[in-house]
Amino acid sequence: MTVEPEELGQSGEELAALLKAVRKRSGLAGARVAARCNMSQSKVSRIENGKVRPSLVDVEQLLRACDAPPTLVTQVMTLARLANTEWQGARGMRRKGLDKKQLELAGLEASSAEFRFFLLSMITGLLSTPEYIRASLAHVPGDHAKTIARKLERQQVLYDRSKRFTFILTEQAVRWPLVGPDALAVQIDHLASLTHLPNVRLGVIPITVPTGPAPLNTFTIYDDRMATVELSSGVMVFRDPRDVIGHLQEFSHLEERAVFGEDARAFFRGCAAALR
Numbered sequence: 001m002t003v004e005p006e007e008l009g010q011s012g013e014e015l016a017a018l019l020k021a022v023r024k025r026s027g028l029a030g031a032r033v034a035a036r037c038n039m040s041q042s043k044v045s046r047i048e049n050g051k052v053r054p055s056l057v058d059v060e061q062l063l064r065a066c067d068a069p070p071t072l073v074t075q076v077m078t079l080a081r082l083a084n085t086e087w088q089g090a091r092g093m094r095r096k097g098l099d100k101k102q103l104e105l106a107g108l109e110a111s112s113a114e115f116r117f118f119l120l121s122m123i124t125g126l127l128s129t130p131e132y133i134r135a136s137l138a139h140v141p142g143d144h145a146k147t148i149a150r151k152l153e154r155q156q157v158l159y160d161r162s163k164r165f166t167f168i169l170t171e172q173a174v175r176w177p178l179v180g181p182d183a184l185a186v187q188i189d190h191l192a193s194l195t196h197l198p199n200v201r202l203g204v205i206p207i208t209v210p211t212g213p214a215p216l217n218t219f220t221i222y223d224d225r226m227a228t229v230e231l232s233s234g235v236m237v238f239r240d241p242r243d244v245i246g247h248l249q250e251f252s253h254l255e256e257r258a259v260f261g262e263d264a265r266a267f268f269r270g271c272a273a274a275l276r
Contacts, residue, residue, distance in 0.1 A: 013050050014079060060077070117165070118168050118220075123178075126165075136178060167202045168255060204258060226244065
């Protein structure tokens with residue numbers, strides 16, 4: 001099935017109404033369906049009223065409990081997949097204001113405890129110097145003073161010892177010449193300094209290390225509940241547990257190939273020295 005990106009994440013209400021219709025078609029009360037699914041009755045009610053976004057596993061359980069026919073199962077599962085995947089287009093984010101996106105990210109960081117970042121081609125804002133941040137926005141028309149300020153404000157979350165961060169950068173991301181040699185050397189020094197934070201693991205995969213299947217995108221995992229994947233044209237947001245688990249597995253594979261601690265600092269020193 002072909003799906004327009006704008007359709008992603010916009011079918012939650014339709015999914016809730018369809019699940020409710022499926023249950024009524026089966027002739028079962030909500031309490032009976034809940035018992036068959038080993039769910040609470042209140043959860044079934046919240047799902048049917050659109051107050052809770054069900055995972056694909058939840059939806060499968062509800063459909064089985066209601067003995068839904070195969071054609072209906074296909075229709076509902078398609079909607080469930082759309083409801084659990086969201087598209088945030090780059091043009092739409094720019095129209096709203098990139099500073100608003102920073103507020104959204106700050107909210108995610110406030111409500112999460114463990115973060116995993118895989119950085120394929122550039123350094124993320126949480127790890128960036130002001131000059132690197134300015135250069136990353138240079139291709140976007142407009143005044144970015146608020147966006148830059150909010151990106152820098154967000155960096156304070158790295159010093160919250162109640163949160164844990166793991167960053168994996170490719171060598172390409174470290175060396176990408178977004179700024180001039182002197183500024184890039186300062187940026188790399190900054191990466192090295194952040195490796196000393198007790199709640200931050202910052203590693204790099206040297207280009208000489210085989211990684212197996214090539215990683216295709218930058219992605220971030222928030223706890224074990226959500227993964228975001230960055231594309232040049234926007235961001236995809238995955239909330240279904242199976243999608244999140246897939247990204248966790250990919251991250252673990254990459255983490256095994258990265259160097260951390262003193263090995264990472266030695267790598268960064270070498271990169272910075274080559275630029276000076």
